[in-house]
Amino acid sequence: MSELKNMFRRYVFSMLTLFAIFGIGWWVSDYKTIFNGLILGSIASLFNLWSMFRFAKKLKGTVETGGGFFTSGMLARIISVSVVILISLLNPEYFHLIGTIFGLITSYFVIMIDSIFVLLKK
């Protein structure tokens, strides 16, 4: 398995673990709106991560064979974030805004922590 695929697998596993933690938090605590926001933001964050992985995967084939490729890329990622923020802003009784923003940056935390672990292993 390529290094990129391995990395992506680790990130998705960490994200799913976080989803489980958020789900438990939603179930156990009274802060339902915060955990709703966290889960909503994390879904968009996971989509962004997958979209970036797709781009990096396509790049290899293009370099080897030549030619070009098209991805919706950054536009799709920005639209997904816009939709999530709009949902959160228009339904404050269900989704906490700060929770949603923290959910959106979950994948960056995951990448940072994973990088630290990889560096420590080396």
Place this chain on the structure above:
Amino acid sequence: MTNLIAAAIAVGLSAIGAAIGNGWIVSKTVESMARQPEASGMLRGTMFIGIAFVEAIPIMGVVIAFLAIFL
């Protein structure tokens, strides 16, 4: 009106910065992959992390823009 201008500046400038940054990252990666095809796996991994962090800026720009419009 001023909040719309603030939103436009937040999204526009952050998107321009990210576009330039992403362009640099991908162009250098492709260049390195062409030079050393055996290192392409590692290079793509590094590029992936770089792109992820560069794109955090326009994403936060979009968030700030929506906050400027709606709040």
